Amino acid sequence: MTGRDPWADDWAHPVDDWKAEVANDDTRLGYLDWIDARVENDASDAGRTLPAIRPMREAVRIRATDRMGNVAYIHREANRPMRCMLANGVSAALFYAGIRVDEATCRFALDDCVTADQALAIVRRYGSLDYGYCHAGPPPGFDTAHAIPAAPMLLSGLMDEIDRVASVNPQFAQQLDANLLARARTLVAMDVAPLSTDT
Structure with missing residues (x-):
């Protein structure tokens, strides 16, 4: 909590969201503690919600x-x-x-x-x-490259990295377009789902 301005609005966790939770009696935490709890919760959920990469299929x-x-x-x-x-x-x-x-x-x-x-x-x-x-075996020149993650999965990883950098450097977060980030988060939430492992 040291060095953070308690009056600054965090771009990823707007003060209006915190106020709504306080008004609904969903939290008793102060704004900065509420941000820390949300970041910690998001980090613990990230490992469970990211999809697995499809196994590489042979040529x-x-x-x-x-x-x-x-x-x-x-x-x-x-x-x-x-x-x-x-x-x-x-x-x-x-x-x-x-x-x-x-x-x-x-x-x-x-x-x-x-x-x-x-x-x-x-x-x-x-x-x-x-x-x-x-x-017949693959002919010369067949692509045997590893599986390439889908675009939403790559976007999800990019958003996680942006969140990590923004938590370390709040000035970085102020330079980002909040509407663009919100649209990217919506896209990730709609398209990135765990892959079925049963075949």
């Missing part, structure tokens, strides 16, 4: 060969949607890789799988008996 390349020797590939670069491509490089529907029944369900299952072995099992389950399926 997949499955070769589908029919009885005539025609080849198609079902492939995905890391953390991208599954695609089908003919041997000559032309994009095609999964139909051309022998997925003739319930193509949409197969595509959803493929988009959710994490490993190449899971993808191969899904393709064999939905694929035609007239086709042979095997791992």
Whole structure:
């Protein structure tokens, strides 16, 4: 509490909010103690509310060969949607890789799988008996980069860092656009939700 002006309005915790809580008998703390309690509460909640990063999904390349020797590939670069491509490089529907029944369900299952072995099992389950399926390995240049956090998650981390710097340096907080920060917090609250871990 030393060195802080008790009459200054904290940008992240406006004095009007504190007054409303006092009027409703929701707090008996002084303004600066109320700010400290809110910051401590926000810090303890931050670990529970931040979403986990989706696990990295492997690059997949499955070769589908029919009885005539025609080849198609079902492939995905890391953390991208599954695609089908003919041997000559032309994009095609999964139909051309022998997925003739319930193509949409197969595509959803493929988009959710994490490993190449899971993808191969899904393709064999939905694929035609007239086709042979095997791992072809990712071609050179496939993206195998780690998962990139979603924009709302990055924004959430940025907002946490801004709060940390503002608590250490109150002059920093006075230079920030409060409306912009409020909109960013609303966006984070709407879009950042814990990811489901059941697959």
